Amino acid sequence: MNRFVKLFHFELHRIRYWYGALLVLTLLLQVAGVMEYAISYKSRFQEAVLREGISAGQYVADYGAANFIHYSSGFFFSGPIAICAAVLLIYTLFIWYRDWVGKNMFVYRLLMIPTSRMNVFAAKLSTIMLLTLGLVGFELLVVPLQLTVFNTIMPAELRETFNIVEVFSSHTLLQILVPNRLGQLLLYYAAGLAFVIVVFTGIMLERSYRWKGAIAGVAYVVASIVLFLMPLIASETFYRYYLYDHEVFWLLVGAGILIAGCSLALSSYLLKNKVTV
Structure with a gap:
C-alpha cells in the first residue's frame, strides 16, 4: 500500500x-x-x-x-x-x-x-x-x-x-x-473507469507485442466498447420494448464489470510476463 x-x-x-x-x-x-x-x-x-x-x-x-x-x-x-x-x-x-x-x-x-x-x-x-x-x-x-x-x-x-x-x-x-439520478451517476463514472482500464489494457498489448499488439489493442478496445453497448443496442433494435429500463441498466453494469475484470486480469498477466523495457 x-x-x-x-x-x-x-x-x-x-x-x-x-x-x-x-x-x-x-x-x-x-x-x-x-x-x-x-x-x-x-x-x-x-x-x-x-x-x-x-x-x-x-x-x-x-x-x-x-x-x-x-x-x-x-x-x-x-x-x-x-x-x-x-x-x-x-x-x-x-x-x-x-x-x-x-x-x-x-x-x-x-x-x-x-x-x-x-x-x-x-x-x-x-x-x-x-x-x-x-x-x-x-x-x-x-x-x-x-x-x-x-x-x-x-x-x-x-x-x-x-x-x-x-x-x-x-x-x-x-x-x-x-447526472440528476444516482443510478446514472454511478453508471457514467463506472463506465468511464472501465473505459480507462480497457485503454490501459490496449496499451499493454501494444507494449508487449509492438505492431501486432497495436492492432490487437485497437481491436480489443473497439470490441470492449461494442460488448458494453450490446444491451443498449439490443434493447433499441432486436428486443425493442421487451426490456425494461432497469433491466438494461443492470445488463450494462454486468457487461462493464465483466469487461473491467477481464481487462484487469489480462493487464496483470501482460505486465508481469510480457511487457519489457
Missing part, C-alpha cells in the same frame, strides 16, 4: 503544472465568455435606447431577454469542457508512453521497483480518475461563479432568471458530468 501511495503521489506530481494550467484556462475562457455575452447584450440595448428611445421591457419583448442557458450553448462555455475531456483522453495514452521516451527511459526504474507492477497500473489509473473528478468538481464551482457574474453585469429587467439546478439540467455536457 505504501508503494502505491508513493507511485500515486509521483504521478500527480508530474502533471501538477499542466493540470493547473488547464484549470486556469477553463476558468479564464468561461468567465471571459460570460462577461463578453453580458456586456455585448447591454451594449446592444444601450444602442437601441439611444437610437429608438425604447424601454427595457420593449427591448426584451422585441429582441428577447438575456439568457444564461442560451449563452451556455456557445463555445466559451462548452468549448473548455470539451478541451478538458480531450486533454484527459490524450493523457490516458501519454501517462504510459512518456515513460518509454528518451535514451534513459524512466520505465526501467518504474518497473524495477520492488513491488507488484499492478501498483504502477493502479497508480496511473487512480491518477486519471482523480484528474477527471477534479475537473468535474472545478466545473461545479465555476458554473455558479459564471452565473453570479452574469447576474451582476446584467440588470434584472433585461435577463431571465435561472438557478444552478436549471442550468445543469438544461445542458447536455453538464447532464453527463453531473
Whole structure:
C-alpha cells in the first residue's frame, strides 16, 4: 500500500503544472465568455435606447431577454469542457508512453521497483480518475461563479432568471458530468473507469507485442466498447420494448464489470510476463 501511495503521489506530481494550467484556462475562457455575452447584450440595448428611445421591457419583448442557458450553448462555455475531456483522453495514452521516451527511459526504474507492477497500473489509473473528478468538481464551482457574474453585469429587467439546478439540467455536457439520478451517476463514472482500464489494457498489448499488439489493442478496445453497448443496442433494435429500463441498466453494469475484470486480469498477466523495457 505504501508503494502505491508513493507511485500515486509521483504521478500527480508530474502533471501538477499542466493540470493547473488547464484549470486556469477553463476558468479564464468561461468567465471571459460570460462577461463578453453580458456586456455585448447591454451594449446592444444601450444602442437601441439611444437610437429608438425604447424601454427595457420593449427591448426584451422585441429582441428577447438575456439568457444564461442560451449563452451556455456557445463555445466559451462548452468549448473548455470539451478541451478538458480531450486533454484527459490524450493523457490516458501519454501517462504510459512518456515513460518509454528518451535514451534513459524512466520505465526501467518504474518497473524495477520492488513491488507488484499492478501498483504502477493502479497508480496511473487512480491518477486519471482523480484528474477527471477534479475537473468535474472545478466545473461545479465555476458554473455558479459564471452565473453570479452574469447576474451582476446584467440588470434584472433585461435577463431571465435561472438557478444552478436549471442550468445543469438544461445542458447536455453538464447532464453527463453531473447526472440528476444516482443510478446514472454511478453508471457514467463506472463506465468511464472501465473505459480507462480497457485503454490501459490496449496499451499493454501494444507494449508487449509492438505492431501486432497495436492492432490487437485497437481491436480489443473497439470490441470492449461494442460488448458494453450490446444491451443498449439490443434493447433499441432486436428486443425493442421487451426490456425494461432497469433491466438494461443492470445488463450494462454486468457487461462493464465483466469487461473491467477481464481487462484487469489480462493487464496483470501482460505486465508481469510480457511487457519489457
